[in-house]
Amino acid sequence: MSKRQIDVITTDESPICPRCGKEALLLARMPHGWVNASGELVDGRSDVVLCADCDADAPHAAPLITWFHVHGRVERDNSEEFVNLLVVWTEGMSVPPLDERRLETEVELWRSGNL
Structure with a gap:
């Protein structure tokens, strides 16, 4: 299994959680991709947030949320634990596949000035 490079954005x-609109704990940028109608792979990157409210019940996120509540920020003496929990969180993340119909609808709305 190949490892994805996920960038933590500081x-x-x-960051603001796009699901609930509250302040989030962490913003990461993760790679994803899909195969287009021509059969070619399209690579992309998506921003993903760690939200204490929205992700509290997610098994891969809860330990990292707890870490933030205890430590607040990454320091030299707690960075190894942070990285280990970050890896667990990122391994549990996925970007949903592209909904091409929704994308086409949004493009048409944008072109018509209704978005």
């Missing part, structure tokens, strides 16, 4: 401001 900024001065906390």
Whole structure:
């Protein structure tokens, strides 16, 4: 099994969860892809957030959420534990496949000025 490179995005401001609109704990960018109508692989990257509310019941996310509640931020003395929990979280993440019909609808709405 090949490993995906997932980038943790750090900024001065906390990310916002797109599901609930609250402040999230972490923003990561993960690779994904799909096969287009021509049979060619299309690579992409999607932003994924770790949200204390939305992800609390997810077995792969709960330990990392707890870590954030205990430690708050990554420091030199807790970075190894953070990385281990981050790996568990990212291994449990997936990006849903592209819904080409929805994409086409959104493109048409955008072109008509209704999006």
